[in-house]
Amino acid sequence: MKVSGGKFRGRALLEPKDNRVRPTSDKVRQAIFNILAHNDFGTGFVFDGAKVIDIFAGTGALGIEALSRGARFCLFIDDNAESRALIRSNVEALNLTGMTKIWRRDGTELGPLVGGAGGPFDLAFLDAPYRQGLTQRALASLVQGGWLTKNALVIAEAAADESSPAAPGLTCLDHRSYGETSVHTFGISPT
Numbered sequence: 001m002k003v004s005g006g007k008f009r010g011r012a013l014l015e016p017k018d019n020r021v022r023p024t025s026d027k028v029r030q031a032i033f034n035i036l037a038h039n040d041f042g043t044g045f046v047f048d049g050a051k052v053i054d055i056f057a058g059t060g061a062l063g064i065e066a067l068s069r070g071a072r073f074c075l076f077i078d079d080n081a082e083s084r085a086l087i088r089s090n091v092e093a094l095n096l097t098g099m100t101k102i103w104r105r106d107g108t109e110l111g112p113l114v115g116g117a118g119g120p121f122d123l124a125f126l127d128a129p130y131r132q133g134l135t136q137r138a139l140a141s142l143v144q145g146g147w148l149t150k151n152a153l154v155i156a157e158a159a160a161d162e163s164s165p166a167a168p169g170l171t172c173l174d175h176r177s178y179g180e181t182s183v184h185t186f187g188i189s190p191t
Helices: 026-038 061-068 081-093 134-144
Strands: 051-055 073-077 100-103 121-126 148-159 170-178 181-188
Touching (some): 026 170, 051 061, 051 134, 061 073, 061 081, 061 121, 081 100
Antiparallel strands (some): 148 181, 170 181
């Protein structure tokens, strides 16, 4: 697994030694960042200098990719100790400690945005374990807790055979499938 673009392009990232964590494939990660770079969703979202939250972060690959491509900060959320250790190792290997925070928290129960989190966030990644209903709950938690800016985009991965996730306050702007993975892009619903 390698960073696919930006200043860290080609740099290797540590991966889990077993299959308990399912990192986003290089192909899907590249597709996600192509979507972000080449689509105007009309939300006012600006990638350069964005604040990012990576929920169910696993290895941290999505957040690290965002930092490599011009985001200014990333909060990594994962409640698994092994995943947080992988994220920490990957962040330290790229000297990104000053641009990141790593929190132990359940991505489906974020609660209200708290000081010190670095938000609200312009871009959110959700790559929850498939087929457990966690993505929909995490989307709702982000919106209800005030974790997103009014121009934010949310990229949520799910299994291709799952129904599309949804949450009040979010509108699906794009949906694409890549083999066994579906990628959903959401924006904040107009009020």
